[in-house]
Amino acid sequence: MKSTSFIQVDLRADGILVLTINREAQYNALSIATMQQLEQLLTQAKSQVGLRGILLTGAGEKAFVAGADINEFKMLAPSESRAFAERGQRILQLLEQMPVPVVAAINGFALGGGCELALACHIRIASENAQLGLPEVKLGIIPGYGGTQRLTQLVGKGRALELMLTGNPIKAEEALRIGLVNRVVPAEQLLPTCFDLLGSMLERAPLALTKVLQAAAAAQVGGSAGYEAEAAAFEDCCQSEDFREGVQAFVEKRKPSFKGQ
Structure with a gap:
């Protein structure tokens, strides 16, 4: 598998596929092209011989994925909106249905579509500086990539509604307290922790x-x-x-x- 223009690809010798959203200057925002490339890579990964696990993260130290690309939202016609959401749902369902463990290394902001991306991963590990949230109501829309469903299933209806109806982000420790993330670690320990966790899984059948x-x-x-x-x-x-x-x-x-x- 080769890196794409917006996603860096590294298939390690131990069978762990590392996918890094690589738009650091844009806080790794999920453009339409980035989502298309993610879909292509995940489709290829499903048939990748020797694949044992996936680690998903963002480039740089500030953001996992800070959301969807707002500039593209401005150009979206109302008639295109349903297909836009359904396309995003399909791609994140592909991620969620991967036959190997998928771990999100949340290295900063995970907001909007970025939080939805993390929710579609099987396990979420966050750095201490991470912030997570679904602020879509502040833009007059709602989460459209499955966030209303996965967040509710993960943390319960009451907490999910509070996050989605206020649109306010929460810090990593609060995300841990409500069950949105599995662990919180210092930034320098984020990737080693994720690799150790995946490594323990790789020892199993x-x-x-x-x-x-x-x-x-x-x-x-x-x-x-x-x-x-x-x-x-x-x-x-x-x-x-x-x-x-x-x-x-x-x-x-x-x-x-x-x-x-």
């Missing part, structure tokens, strides 16, 4: 990781769908070579050697 992600995603459907997905995923895992290896390694008191089969 790849097939089991994928099945956990699928079963957890099914919980959003409601009703019995999540339980049915869990049971089916459990059955698949029990039929895998990794399961047999994991049990044998436990009995023999050694580290398992998983193959993702």
Whole structure:
């Protein structure tokens, strides 16, 4: 995979794909072109041999992604607005449905579309200087890339509505308190922490990781769908070579050697 004009790509030897939104002068704002490039890269990544995890971050020290590109908003015709939102939703759903763990390294402002991007990642780690929020109501619009749905599911209706109805951002520690992020660390420890976290996941059975992600995603459907997905995923895992290896390694008191089969 090659870097694009707005996204830097680094596929590490350990199978972690690092995607860096690279528009530092614009606080890594999500332009239409940036979103298109993200969609292309994620589509390629789904079939990337040896891919084990994804780390998503922003260039520089000030912003993860400070939002969508407001200059493009000004040019958006009302007749184009629904398609604009649906396109963004489709791309972030692609990110959310990746079969490997996706970690957001939030290294500064994560506002509007940037916060929605972080919400679509499976896990969020924030630096102490990070700020997160959905300020769209201050522009007379609402979050359109799935933010109203994911934030509500993540932190609960009351807290989500407070954030979205005021549009006010919150600091990293408050985001941690309400469950919006998983951890808060000093800025210099952000990437090492994310790589360590992904590294611990890479030691586990790849097939089991994928099945956990699928079963957890099914919980959003409601009703019995999540339980049915869990049971089916459990059955698949029990039929895998990794399961047999994991049990044998436990009995023999050694580290398992998983193959993702």
